[in-house]
Amino acid sequence: MILVTGATGNVGRQLVHQLVEAGRPVRALTRRDPAAAGLPKAAEVVQGELETIGRCLEGVESVFLIWPFHTADAAPAVVQAIRRHARRIVLLSSGAVRDQPDSSVGRSHHDVEQCVEQSGLAWTMLWPSTFAANALWWAGQIRAGDVVRGAYGAVPMAMLHERDLAAVAARALTSGPLCHDGVRYVLTGPEVLTQTEQVRIIGDALGRPLRWQELTREEERRRLLADDSFPDAFADALLDGYAQMLDGPPPVLTTTVEEVTGRPARTFAQWARDHAADFA
Ligand SMILES: NC(=O)c1ccc[n+]([C@@H]2O[C@H](COP(=O)([O-])OP(=O)(O)OC[C@H]3O[C@@H](n4cnc5c(N)ncnc54)[C@H](OP(=O)(O)O)[C@@H]3O)[C@@H](O)[C@H]2O)c1
Numbered sequence: 001m002i003l004v005t006g007a008t009g010n011v012g013r014q015l016v017h018q019l020v021e022a023g024r025p026v027r028a029l030t031r032r033d034p035a036a037a038g039l040p041k042a043a044e045v046v047q048g049e050l051e052t053i054g055r056c057l058e059g060v061e062s063v064f065l066i067w068p069f070h071t072a073d074a075a076p077a078v079v080q081a082i083r084r085h086a087r088r089i090v091l092l093s094s095g096a097v098r099d100q101p102d103s104s105v106g107r108s109h110h111d112v113e114q115c116v117e118q119s120g121l122a123w124t125m126l127w128p129s130t131f132a133a134n135a136l137w138w139a140g141q142i143r144a145g146d147v148v149r150g151a152y153g154a155v156p157m158a159m160l161h162e163r164d165l166a167a168v169a170a171r172a173l174t175s176g177p178l179c180h181d182g183v184r185y186v187l188t189g190p191e192v193l194t195q196t197e198q199v200r201i202i203g204d205a206l207g208r209p210l211r212w213q214e215l216t217r218e219e220e221r222r223r224l225l226a227d228d229s230f231p232d233a234f235a236d237a238l239l240d241g242y243a244q245m246l247d248g249p250p251p252v253l254t255t256t257v258e259e260v261t262g263r264p265a266r267t268f269a270q271w272a273r274d275h276a277a278d279f280a
Helices: 012-020 050-056 077-083 104-117 130-143 164-176 193-204 217-225 232-247 256-261 268-274
Strands: 002-004 026-031 045-048 060-064 088-090 122-128 147-150 183-187 211-216
Touching: 002 012, 012 026, 012 060, 012 164, 012 217, 026 060, 045 217, 050 077, 050 164, 060 077, 060 147, 060 164, 077 104, 088 104, 088 164, 130 193, 130 268, 147 217, 164 183, 164 256, 183 256, 193 268, 211 256, 217 232
Parallel strands: 002 026, 002 060, 026 045, 060 088, 088 122, 122 183, 147 211
Antiparallel strands: none
16 A cells, blocks of 8 residues: 555645556545545545544555655654554655755755654655646736736746656655665756746647746735735745745756656646646
8 A cells, every 4th residue: 555645736646646547556645525635536535634644554555755844843753653554755855955955945855854764764755846836826827817927037947747756756656675765866857947938838838928027026925925825934935945046057957757757757838738727
């Protein structure tokens, strides 16, 4: 049995689908009403929280662990609970551990990794670049008009499709012992794009011209805090991350997705076509 945490999220939902399609037994964790979680019938959907993960680990061999918190405070208890039942963790960590070690995101993921590494469990760490799915934060603006307002439009990003990230996780969770154990996978999309370019590509997928309108950092901060769909606590971390990415070297692309899955990483144009309905 494979336990997928964050099963309703960008990556977890994809992963549950891929594992079910591959005929693997899956348990999916959500805080929501399981019946309303929209997960495949073949998955065993259980209601609960990471903080009480021990309750849903009976019979579980491998765990896909996501860390949705801003600190690693809960990590020792969560990892110990997993250790009492399972053999393997695949951790959705972040490339920020290496690229932005002093950021709150980089620090918390680093500390969770330390707990996992010291647990004695077999582990694989996933270090993804920026998720293509972050573009969904623009969905409201795109539904309302042809202009996307934001700050740091020139930030270069190696946007990664959640399907590719989930496919790597699925391999790590289902391959034999030692295939992916003790490895940190640096995962990127196949191209570097600015936010301004991403907006144009989403427009191409929707068949209407979209354009980026640059805001100052303070204007964007105010806009994010007023947006109920965006978590307030993440606004400064996001903008700090973009500022660092703009000042630093452009992202280095990897071919790890293809090496692990046998299929090249999907382009952002593909992601935009897959998600056209989310912007319409
Ligand atoms: N966005 C990026 O560019 C990026 C880049 C690198 C790494 N990451 C990392 O990726 C992770 C986010 O992955 P994602 O985008 O797939 O997730 P997401 O779409 O943001 O969804 C968050 C998931 O976490 C679950 N969750 C939240 N609090 C929980 C709790 N207390 N107990 C159990 N489940 C809880 C939610 O489940 P329910 O609501 O169903 O309970 C939901 O499925 C973060 O750790 C982030 O740092 C993101």
